[in-house]
Amino acid sequence: MSVVETASAQLLAPAGLAVADLGDLLSRCMGPAIDAADLYFQTAWHESWVLEDGIIKEGAFNRDQGVGIRAISGEKTGFAYSDQIVRSALEEAASNARAIARSQHNGVQPVVGQAPAVKPLYPGVSPLNSLNENEKIDLLRAVDAEARRADPRVCQVIVSLSGLFENILVAASDGTLAADLRPLVRLNVSVIVEHEGRREQGSSGGGGRADYQYFLHEERGLGYAREAVRQALVNLDAVDAPAGTMDVVLGPGWPGVLLHEAIGHGLEGDFNRKGSSAFSGLMGEQVAAKGVTVVDDGTLPGRRGSLTIDDEGTPTRCTTLIEDGVLVGYMQDKMNAQLMGMSSTGNGRRESYAHLPLPRMTNTYMLAGEHDPEAILASVNNGLYAVNFGGGQVDITSGKFVFSASEAYLIENGKVTRPVKGATLIGNGPDVLRRVSMVGNDLSLDAGVGVCGKDGQSVPVGVGQPTLRVDGLTVGGTQAG
Amino acid sequence: MQELEKRDADSAVVKRAVEQALEAAQTVGASSAEASASLDSGLSVSVRKGDVETLEYHRGQSLSVTVYLGQRKGSASSADLRPESIQEAVEAATRIARFTSEDAAAGLADPALMATVFPDLDLYHPWNIGAENGIELAKACEAAGLAADPRITNSDGASVHDFQGVTAYGNSHGFIGLRSGTRHSMSCTLIAEDESGMQRDYYYTASRVPERLEPAEAVGLQAAQRSVRRLSAKQLSTRRAPVIFSAELSRGLLSSLVGAISGGALYRRASFLLDMKGEQVFSPFVRIYEDPLLPQEFGSTAFDNEGVATHRRDIVSGGMLEGYVLSSYSARKLGMQTTGNAGGVHNLRIDTSGQTLEQLLQQMGTGLYVTELIGHGVNTVTGDYSRGAAGFWVENGELQYPVEEITIAGNLKDMFKGLVAVGTDRDRRGSIQTGSWWIDAMTIAGN
Numbered sequence: 059m060s061v062v063e064t065a066s067a068q069l070l071a072p073a074g075l076a077v078a079d080l081g082d083l084l085s086r087c088m089g090p091a092i093d094a095a096d097l098y099f100q101t102a103w104h105e106s107w108v109l110e111d112g113i114i115k116e117g118a119f120n121r122d123q124g125v126g127i128r129a130i131s132g133e134k135t136g137f138a139y140s141d142q143i144v145r146s147a148l149e150e151a152a153s154n155a156r157a158i159a160r161s162q163h164n165g166v167q168p169v170v171g172q173a174p175a176v177k178p179l180y181p182g183v184s185p186l187n188s189l190n191e192n193e194k195i196d197l198l199r200a201v202d203a204e205a206r207r208a209d210p211r212v213c214q215v216i217v218s219l220s221g222l223f224e225n226i227l228v229a230a231s232d233g234t235l236a237a238d239l240r241p242l243v244r245l246n247v248s249v250i251v252e253h254e255g256r257r258e259q260g261s262s263g264g265g266g267r268a269d270y271q272y273f274l275h276e277e278r279g280l281g282y283a284r285e286a287v288r289q290a291l292v293n294l295d296a297v298d299a300p301a302g303t304m305d306v307v308l309g310p311g312w313p314g315v316l317l318h319e320a321i322g323h324g325l326e327g328d329f330n331r332k333g334s335s336a337f338s339g340l341m342g343e344q345v346a347a348k349g350v351t352v353v354d355d356g357t358l359p360g361r362r363g364s365l366t367i368d369d370e371g372t373p374t375r376c377t378t379l380i381e382d383g384v385l386v387g388y389m390q391d392k393m394n395a396q397l398m399g400m401s402s403t404g405n406g407r408r409e410s411y412a413h414l415p416l417p418r419m420t421n422t423y424m425l426a427g428e429h430d431p432e433a434i435l436a437s438v439n440n441g442l443y444a445v446n447f448g449g450g451q452v453d454i455t456s457g458k459f460v461f462s463a464s465e466a467y468l469i470e471n472g473k474v475t476r477p478v479k480g481a482t483l484i485g486n487g488p489d490v491l492r493r494v495s496m497v498g499n500d501l502s503l504d505a506g507v508g509v510c511g512k513d514g515q516s517v518p519v520g521v522g523q524p525t526l527r528v529d530g531l532t533v534g535g536t537q538a539g
Numbered sequence: 540m541q542e543l544e545k546r547d548a549d550s551a552v553v554k555r556a557v558e559q560a561l562e563a564a565q566t567v568g569a570s571s572a573e574a575s576a577s578l579d580s581g582l583s584v585s586v587r588k589g590d591v592e593t594l595e596y597h598r599g600q601s602l603s604v605t606v607y608l609g610q611r612k613g614s615a616s617s618a619d620l621r622p623e624s625i626q627e628a629v630e631a632a633t634r635i636a637r638f639t640s641e642d643a644a645a646g647l648a649d650p651a652l653m654a655t656v657f658p659d660l661d662l663y664h665p666w667n668i669g670a671e672n673g674i675e676l677a678k679a680c681e682a683a684g685l686a687a688d689p690r691i692t693n694s695d696g697a698s699v700h701d702f703q704g705v706t707a708y709g710n711s712h713g714f715i716g717l718r719s720g721t722r723h724s725m726s727c728t729l730i731a732e733d734e735s736g737m738q739r740d741y742y743y744t745a746s747r748v749p750e751r752l753e754p755a756e757a758v759g760l761q762a763a764q765r766s767v768r769r770l771s772a773k774q775l776s777t778r779r780a781p782v783i784f785s786a787e788l789s790r791g792l793l794s795s796l797v798g799a800i801s802g803g804a805l806y807r808r809a810s811f812l813l814d815m816k817g818e819q820v821f822s823p824f825v826r827i828y829e830d831p832l833l834p835q836e837f838g839s840t841a842f843d844n845e846g847v848a849t850h851r852r853d854i855v856s857g858g859m860l861e862g863y864v865l866s867s868y869s870a871r872k873l874g875m876q877t878t879g880n881a882g883g884v885h886n887l888r889i890d891t892s893g894q895t896l897e898q899l900l901q902q903m904g905t906g907l908y909v910t911e912l913i914g915h916g917v918n919t920v921t922g923d924y925s926r927g928a929a930g931f932w933v934e935n936g937e938l939q940y941p942v943e944e945i946t947i948a949g950n951l952k953d954m955f956k957g958l959v960a961v962g963t964d965r966d967r968r969g970s971i972q973t974g975s976w977w978i979d980a981m982t983i984a985g986n
Contacts, residue, residue: 110807113640119631122618133587138596141618154596157670191638214807250809250920257808259920299925301948301984302777332587333693334730334739414593449915451927455730455739456769458944460914460927480923482916482946484984534916534925534946534984538777 061182062173065227065237069099069123073143080229081170086152087129088231094392095155096230098126098369099143100411105186106220109198126411129155130393139412171233176373179359179366180267182239184223188269194219197245197270197279204283205249211294212287213257214250219243221270228371232392236371242266242362242518244507245273247282251290258479260290261464264505266362282505289446289465292477299466299481299535305441306483306531307434307469312447312504314521317352318422319450319459320487321345323512325379325387326405327394327417329454336457336488337385345385346491349427352380354389356404356420362506363421363520370406370415377403379422380491391417409515416512423522427497431525434496436472442481442533443467443474457487460534482534490528498525542665546705549578550717553707556620560604561709563629567606569636571647571711572629573845574604576620579704584673586681587696591674597702606632610641647845648867648877650712654842654849661834662720666701666749673699676725676755684729684759688767695728695739697759714846721747722837727759731766738772740765740911745968747835765910768931772941775932775985781906781959782947782981783899783933786966788912789976793827795951797884797971798919800860802869811922811952812860820860821955824892827855831885838970844882852878854887887971892960899962899977901936907983908933909947922951928983942985949981 059067066077080097087095101123108116124141125148136158138151189197198217205215224240246263262285264278273279308316321337329335337345346352356374358364365374370392379387390398391406394417407418435443443466450461463481467474503522510519556576564572581597602625603616613635617624668676681697702722709715726743742761744753784792796812804810812820821827831849833839842848845867853861865873866881879885900908909930916925925948931938962974 113642115639115642116612116614117635117639118614118616119628119635120616120618121624121627121631124618134591135593137593138598140598141600142621151596155594158591158594191635195638214809216807250807252808257813257920259809259918299948301946301982303986332695334695334737336737412597412599414595451913451915453739453911453913455737456772456929456943457736458913458927458929460916460946462914462916462925479921480916480918480925480948482914482925482927482948484914484927484944484946486944532774532944532946532984532986534927534948534982536925536948536950536982538779538982538984 060173061178061239062227062235062237064182064239065225068225069101069143069227073145075145077170077235083148083152084229084231086149087127087156089156091131092129092156093132094130094231096128096228096370098411099227100124100224102222102224103184103186104222106218107194107198109202109217112202114195114198124411127151127155128414129158131158133397134158135414137414170229170235173235173237176366179357179364180241183241185221185241185243185269186223188271194270197273201247201279201283204280205247205287208284208287209251209291211251211253212249213252216248218246228369230371234371236367238367240267241269243268243270243272245279245282247286249286249290251294253294256294258290258293260286260293262286262289263507266360266506267364268360292465293479296477296479298537299478300533301535301538303530303532305438306528306533307438307441307443308526308528309445310498310500310525311502311522313444314423314504314523315447315450315461317424317523318419318521319452319461320485320490321352322419322422323452323454324457324487325389327388327390327398330388331394331398335454340385340488343385344383345488346380346383347494348383349497350380350383350491350494351378351425353378353425354419354422358421361421361503361520362508362518365420368404368406369408370402372402372404372406374404374420389417389419391415407517409517413515416515418512418517419510419519421503421520423503424524426499426501426524429496429498431498431500434498434525434527435469435474437496437527438469438472441469443469444483452487458484459487460484478535480535484532484534493529494526495529496527500524546663546719549705550719552620553578553705554715554717556602556625557707557709557715559622559625560602560629561711563626564604564606567629567633569606569633570609571607572604573647573710574602575706575708576602577704577706579702581700581702582668582670582673583698583700584670584677585696585698586674586677588694589678589682592696594670602628604628604632606636607646608636610643610645611636611639612645613639644868644871647710647712648847652847652877653712653714654716654846657716657841658832660832660839662747662839664721664748665703666721666723668699668701673701680725680727680755680759682759683756684727684763687760687763690731690733690767690770691729691763692732693730695730697727700724708844708846710846716842716846718840723749723752725752725755725758727762729762729766731770733770735771738766738769740769747837769929769941772929772943774944775942775983777984779980779982781903782978783903783906783908784976785910786962786964786973786975788909789973790966790969790971791912792976793887793889793971793973795917797864797887800863802863802865802873804919805863806869806872809920811920815860816863818860819858821855821858821958823858825855825858825958826853826890827887828853829884829887833886836886838884838886840885843879847877847879847881849879849885885970889961889973891963891974894960894962896962896964896975899960899975900933903933903977904936905934908938924949924951924954945983945985947981947983954978
């Protein structure tokens, strides 16, 4: 069976619907002033297992399904959804969505097209069954044991395993018909270490669009346990972070969250259409140092941020955002692309059927440069080496962004010395990439833990970068002067 | 009265769903079970630059069930309330409970603690504003903001939200409780611009009662003033200085307190306030209390998420930590009794020390007044605090100029001890309410 056949058998057939009926439903959303309409059917199966205090403390299973119906008229969007996929609820939702343009149904019959063949980037099978319950529990216990084995100062270990399988089908008045079967797994470890009355935490994890076997390969699950303990122990020895402006070296991989916050959000189509981004009107301008190239790539097989098609049915692609320092591209969904006279870049994403699509990132990363990471560290006289981060946030309009280091060290005379805790970095998006003075040759992507929030909607994303030197970034510790 | 009929009909539906889940759990052999179900609906409209942008109809339902097989537990949820979905959820939860471990602390709350009186807390005030009126209101709100100042050059729009919902919670002690409530809000986000660049800020009003929302024009005007006053912000040099957190941001500091005295953080030893009950945590003037039965408030409820009756109580008194925030599970882990806080605190308040915001600024003299925080730099385990900030530099008790691209850092333990005063300017828009906080000293990092 094709993906569309599989998805429609699961999503439509129980309601007595077929792909051929979708044209009729779409026509109920259409009217003289409606430019476009789409239907988004979704079923999601989610489970999670939590180990704490050495026991399997919790397990949960959740099934969610529904349909979101959108009608677009120029810059206006009407939206309604139903958590029951039945014809009467769909018809009511369609007429609610259509109310955005106050006009009567005129009988236009949108044609639902043929689904284009797109090669899936991940297996279309549920990861929930890829291990049986006993094997899932064994995995959690093995990770717990590894964390406790790693160091006697570990006093608390929490391991969580979650799996998600989504089945989506999109039909739109522009002829789009597409479906996707999306697995997503994640394993997380967090530990508390205690020594001489001082407590610190460390956490690590990863995952992707794969099944649970992913965590058994290359001892990935056990590796997360060792990494969480290592981070916590580093923090046990950490001193208070300095405060002030200094040169900063960012490690490879997850610190790419800098790109996500500092420039990624500012290059999403909606903010630029509205002129509310600090990057508005900078297309074609030099916004980063030469040698800096940043892409958003939804096509990496199996990665957490990847999608075979986006939530509007557009195949994802690799979009270059900044090329050799010059701003060359935005990330677009259909509506914002249309209004800006561009094409969708396959970045239309939504948290679920109950949310509207928005232009969102997939996997956003900077390409490798030529410098040896050791040489980058050696080039800094006195500064900060930030290796791991917690979350970040950006004010799109002023361009100000922050992110919090969960593992960082002082650099003194070109050498990495003491670990520091509680350092927050703050900067200005359109300015920070101009301060990149060295780009490492060690590009890596994060382990697969990113969650991006926008307008109250969360979606999984990936980030990455090589080691970077950024000159003169503000570090917000407690030790002034 | 049509609204009340709808509420009663919806309440009957969620109550029936909970009863069905509990019956099904009993049939499959659960030793005990608990379930909750909800039905809600709402309308959101947003306008931008005088025209409608989105019109969203919300309608949600959900059921979640936890099944206990002795000391093992399993949970499951469903996004609809059809009998077959409820049955499926109960079976899934039971299947999971066969694989989880015996946990001595697991189980329902003590039956003796279940709520037995259910006062009418006056939480249900449907607005039914409708699309047309909602759009007009949002347009009026945005228009007032756009017209307020020539430096307002762009808009991120204004929106109006109208929400109502009912939930039922029940457990196999025979407890079943119903809650219903409404929540309405209006917000506006505007962009101001001058030669220094763009700044965006917003303002919102929220209430369970439509008549208690601030007027649309006032919301737009506030949003405009808040955006304009941020223009031409400077960076500060790195220094130590006293800091006043605006009332809306001070709520976050109270939330950090709640996080640190919550049972989950305590039994995991993941809190900077471990074993501090009975100890001085704040300066002696500080009293922080929970008042769950206030009429019309966001956090009001007669019972918590386990059916346990809620009570008015002091959490901090005379600066001393009087109690923790516990569910029955975390209480058992700690060898204590639940405080009726499964699901969180209910209407947390702090007494003001009596000064208006202007008086606080006057008394501080020189320092930082923070009006925005970004980032997640709060570590509950250690209390380390470092966040991006924007606000105003204060000298001679007056706002001198806006500042941005700075961080403020300290440790929450020291910040709590260093709380000098709490303003009278209480922000009433949530379950946790406080006036502005004046903290004696923090590190500001800048250029």
